[in-house]
Amino acid sequence: GAGVSQSPRYKVAKRGQDVALRCDPISGHVSLFWYQQALGQGPEFLTYFQNEAQLDKSGLPSDRFFAERPEGSVSTLKIQRTQQEDSAVYLCASSLQGSTDTQYFGPGTRLTVL
Amino acid sequence: GENVEQHPSTLSVQEGDSAVIKCTYSDSASNYFPWYKQELGKRPQLIIDIRSNVGEKKDQRIAVTLNKTAKHFSLHITETQPEDSAVYFCAADEDTGGFKTIFGAGTRLFVKA
Secondary structure, three states: OOOOEEEOOEEEEOOOOOEEEEEEOOOOOOEEEEEEEOOOOOOEEEEEEEOOEEEEOOOOOOOOEEEEOOOOOOEEEEEOOOOHHHOEEEEEEEEOOOOOOOOEEOOOEEEEEO | OOOEEEEOOEEEEEOOOOEEEEEEEOOOOOOEEEEEEEOOOOOOEEEEEEEOOOOEEEEOOEEEEEEOOOOEEEEEEOOOOHHHOEEEEEEEEEOOOOOEEEEOOOEEEEEEO
16 A cells, blocks of 8 residues: 655745645554754654644744644644754654554655755 | 764775664653764664663564663664765654654764775
8 A cells, every 4th residue: 555655755945934845654554753953863743643632742942843643544744934954854653552553754855944 | 862972973984894883861750762864964874773671673684672770772783785885873753742853973983896
Protein backbone atom coordinates (compact mmCIF):
# COMPACT_ATOMS: atom_id res chain seq x y z
CA GLY A 1 0.00 0.00 0.00
CA ALA A 2 0.97 3.65 -0.20
CA GLY A 3 3.41 4.91 2.39
CA VAL A 4 3.65 8.32 4.01
CA SER A 5 4.00 11.10 1.48
CA GLN A 6 5.08 14.70 1.93
CA SER A 7 4.97 17.75 -0.28
CA PRO A 8 6.75 19.70 -1.44
CA ARG A 9 9.97 17.71 -1.33
CA TYR A 10 12.04 20.87 -1.53
CA LYS A 11 11.14 24.40 -0.55
CA VAL A 12 13.23 27.52 -0.81
CA ALA A 13 11.91 30.55 1.04
CA LYS A 14 13.17 34.03 1.57
CA ARG A 15 13.55 35.05 5.17
CA GLY A 16 10.26 36.37 6.44
CA GLN A 17 8.05 34.32 4.13
CA ASP A 18 5.44 31.89 5.37
CA VAL A 19 5.59 28.24 4.30
CA ALA A 20 3.19 25.29 4.54
CA LEU A 21 4.37 21.70 4.51
CA ARG A 22 1.96 18.86 3.87
CA CYS A 23 1.92 15.29 5.15
CA ASP A 24 -0.29 12.44 3.94
CA PRO A 25 -0.06 9.61 6.48
CA ILE A 26 -0.80 5.95 5.89
CA SER A 27 -4.56 5.43 5.72
CA GLY A 28 -5.95 4.31 9.04
CA HIS A 29 -3.02 5.46 11.13
CA VAL A 30 -4.27 7.24 14.20
CA SER A 31 -0.97 8.81 15.19
CA LEU A 32 0.97 11.45 13.29
CA PHE A 33 4.27 12.99 14.26
CA TRP A 34 6.31 15.91 12.93
CA TYR A 35 10.08 16.01 13.36
CA GLN A 36 12.79 18.49 12.43
CA GLN A 37 16.10 17.03 11.28
CA ALA A 38 19.09 19.32 11.06
CA LEU A 39 22.04 18.29 8.93
CA GLY A 40 24.00 15.50 10.58
CA GLN A 41 21.56 15.16 13.49
CA GLY A 42 18.79 12.84 14.53
CA PRO A 43 15.14 13.76 14.10
CA GLU A 44 13.85 16.08 16.83
CA PHE A 45 10.25 15.81 17.94
CA LEU A 46 8.03 18.78 17.11
CA THR A 47 4.43 17.74 17.67
CA TYR A 48 2.04 14.79 17.86
CA PHE A 49 -1.55 14.23 16.73
CA GLN A 50 -3.93 11.50 17.72
CA ASN A 51 -6.59 11.68 15.04
CA GLU A 52 -7.41 15.40 14.84
CA ALA A 53 -6.31 16.20 18.39
CA GLN A 54 -2.91 17.77 18.89
CA LEU A 55 -1.89 16.10 22.13
CA ASP A 56 1.67 17.32 22.38
CA LYS A 57 3.24 20.39 20.82
CA SER A 58 6.07 20.76 23.28
CA GLY A 59 8.75 20.44 20.59
CA LEU A 60 7.63 23.38 18.45
CA PRO A 61 10.55 25.85 18.65
CA SER A 62 8.51 29.04 18.70
CA ASP A 63 5.02 30.42 18.18
CA ARG A 64 5.91 30.87 14.51
CA PHE A 65 5.35 27.13 14.12
CA PHE A 66 1.83 25.82 13.86
CA ALA A 67 0.48 22.39 12.93
CA GLU A 68 -2.99 21.08 12.24
CA ARG A 69 -4.75 17.88 11.24
CA PRO A 70 -8.37 19.01 10.99
CA GLU A 71 -9.96 15.78 9.71
CA GLY A 72 -7.61 13.33 11.34
CA SER A 73 -5.74 12.42 8.16
CA VAL A 74 -3.69 14.98 6.22
CA SER A 75 -1.59 17.31 8.34
CA THR A 76 -0.01 20.65 7.60
CA LEU A 77 2.96 22.22 9.36
CA LYS A 78 3.05 25.96 8.89
CA ILE A 79 6.01 28.19 9.64
CA GLN A 80 5.42 31.91 9.70
CA ARG A 81 8.06 34.57 9.09
CA THR A 82 10.74 31.98 8.33
CA GLN A 83 14.24 32.49 9.70
CA GLN A 84 17.53 31.01 8.52
CA GLU A 85 17.66 28.73 11.57
CA ASP A 86 14.44 27.09 10.34
CA SER A 87 16.42 25.51 7.47
CA ALA A 88 16.21 21.75 7.98
CA VAL A 89 14.46 18.63 6.76
CA TYR A 90 10.95 18.31 8.16
CA LEU A 91 9.89 14.72 8.54
CA CYS A 92 6.41 13.42 9.08
CA ALA A 93 5.72 9.95 10.46
CA SER A 94 2.58 7.98 11.18
CA SER A 95 1.81 4.93 13.28
CA LEU A 96 -1.20 2.84 14.11
CA GLN A 97 -1.25 4.07 17.71
CA GLY A 98 1.31 6.08 19.60
CA SER A 99 5.09 6.24 19.66
CA THR A 100 5.51 2.61 20.72
CA ASP A 101 4.07 1.33 17.46
CA THR A 102 6.27 1.31 14.37
CA GLN A 103 6.58 4.80 12.94
CA TYR A 104 6.63 5.04 9.15
CA PHE A 105 8.40 8.11 7.91
CA GLY A 106 7.74 10.22 4.87
CA PRO A 107 10.57 11.33 2.57
CA GLY A 108 10.73 14.73 4.22
CA THR A 109 10.60 18.29 3.01
CA ARG A 110 13.95 20.05 2.78
CA LEU A 111 13.40 23.68 3.69
CA THR A 112 16.06 26.22 2.84
CA VAL A 113 15.59 29.78 4.09
CA LEU A 114 17.74 32.35 2.35
CA GLY B 1 12.67 14.45 29.89
CA GLU B 2 14.40 11.63 28.08
CA ASN B 3 17.95 12.06 26.76
CA VAL B 4 19.53 9.56 24.38
CA GLU B 5 23.26 9.48 23.72
CA GLN B 6 24.76 7.42 20.92
CA HIS B 7 28.31 6.42 20.05
CA PRO B 8 30.42 6.22 18.08
CA SER B 9 29.43 9.02 15.73
CA THR B 10 31.35 7.35 12.89
CA LEU B 11 32.24 3.70 12.44
CA SER B 12 34.25 2.16 9.64
CA VAL B 13 34.48 -1.62 9.25
CA GLN B 14 35.69 -4.07 6.66
CA GLU B 15 33.09 -6.05 4.77
CA GLY B 16 32.29 -9.22 6.68
CA ASP B 17 33.24 -7.78 10.07
CA SER B 18 30.76 -6.98 12.83
CA ALA B 19 29.62 -3.50 13.81
CA VAL B 20 28.36 -2.45 17.24
CA ILE B 21 26.60 0.82 18.04
CA LYS B 22 25.81 1.74 21.63
CA CYS B 23 23.21 4.03 23.17
CA THR B 24 22.38 5.17 26.67
CA TYR B 25 19.17 6.74 27.88
CA SER B 26 18.21 8.66 30.97
CA ASP B 27 14.53 7.92 31.66
CA SER B 28 14.14 4.64 33.53
CA ALA B 29 10.44 4.64 32.61
CA SER B 30 11.19 4.26 28.88
CA ASN B 31 9.86 1.00 27.49
CA TYR B 32 10.41 1.02 23.75
CA PHE B 33 13.72 1.26 21.90
CA PRO B 34 13.64 1.32 18.09
CA TRP B 35 16.58 1.51 15.70
CA TYR B 36 16.33 3.30 12.37
CA LYS B 37 18.52 3.18 9.28
CA GLN B 38 18.72 6.26 7.09
CA GLU B 39 20.49 6.15 3.75
CA LEU B 40 21.72 9.40 2.24
CA GLY B 41 18.78 11.54 1.16
CA LYS B 42 16.24 8.91 2.18
CA ARG B 43 13.70 8.55 4.96
CA PRO B 44 14.51 6.78 8.25
CA GLN B 45 13.31 3.18 8.23
CA LEU B 46 12.81 0.95 11.24
CA ILE B 47 15.19 -2.02 11.19
CA ILE B 48 14.59 -3.55 14.61
CA ASP B 49 13.07 -2.62 17.94
CA ILE B 50 13.05 -3.98 21.46
CA ARG B 51 10.70 -3.55 24.39
CA SER B 52 11.66 -3.45 28.02
CA ASN B 53 10.32 -6.91 28.82
CA VAL B 54 13.06 -8.64 26.79
CA GLY B 55 16.83 -8.42 26.92
CA GLU B 56 17.72 -9.39 23.37
CA LYS B 57 16.12 -9.63 19.96
CA LYS B 58 17.56 -10.93 16.72
CA ASP B 59 16.55 -10.64 13.07
CA GLN B 60 18.93 -12.35 10.66
CA ARG B 61 22.21 -10.36 10.77
CA ILE B 62 20.86 -7.71 13.14
CA ALA B 63 20.47 -8.01 16.90
CA VAL B 64 19.67 -5.59 19.68
CA THR B 65 20.43 -5.99 23.37
CA LEU B 66 18.92 -4.04 26.24
CA ASN B 67 20.22 -3.59 29.76
CA LYS B 68 17.51 -1.78 31.73
CA THR B 69 19.53 -1.63 34.90
CA ALA B 70 22.38 0.18 33.22
CA LYS B 71 20.03 2.04 30.86
CA HIS B 72 21.85 1.14 27.71
CA PHE B 73 21.07 -0.73 24.53
CA SER B 74 23.16 -1.77 21.57
CA LEU B 75 22.79 -2.66 17.91
CA HIS B 76 24.90 -5.49 16.52
CA ILE B 77 25.29 -6.08 12.80
CA THR B 78 27.16 -9.23 11.81
CA GLU B 79 28.71 -10.11 8.44
CA THR B 80 28.47 -6.50 7.31
CA GLN B 81 27.90 -5.75 3.64
CA PRO B 82 28.48 -2.54 1.65
CA GLU B 83 24.72 -1.97 1.52
CA ASP B 84 24.72 -1.67 5.32
CA SER B 85 26.51 1.67 4.89
CA ALA B 86 24.12 4.32 6.22
CA VAL B 87 23.38 6.41 9.29
CA TYR B 88 21.84 4.47 12.16
CA PHE B 89 19.74 6.13 14.86
CA CYS B 90 18.76 4.69 18.19
CA ALA B 91 15.70 6.05 19.95
CA ALA B 92 13.67 5.72 23.11
CA ASP B 93 10.11 6.59 23.96
CA GLU B 94 9.61 9.30 26.54
CA ASP B 95 7.09 8.14 29.07
CA THR B 96 4.62 10.96 28.57
CA GLY B 97 1.72 8.76 27.55
CA GLY B 98 3.12 7.32 24.33
CA PHE B 99 3.71 10.39 22.23
CA LYS B 100 7.36 11.26 22.03
CA THR B 101 10.31 9.43 20.56
CA ILE B 102 13.73 10.82 21.41
CA PHE B 103 16.46 10.06 18.91
CA GLY B 104 20.20 9.78 19.32
CA ALA B 105 22.48 11.88 17.13
CA GLY B 106 23.25 8.99 14.80
CA THR B 107 26.17 6.78 13.81
CA ARG B 108 27.52 6.94 10.28
CA LEU B 109 28.56 3.40 9.34
CA PHE B 110 30.96 2.81 6.45
CA VAL B 111 31.42 -0.75 5.25
CA LYS B 112 34.51 -1.05 3.08
CA ALA B 113 34.46 -3.68 0.35
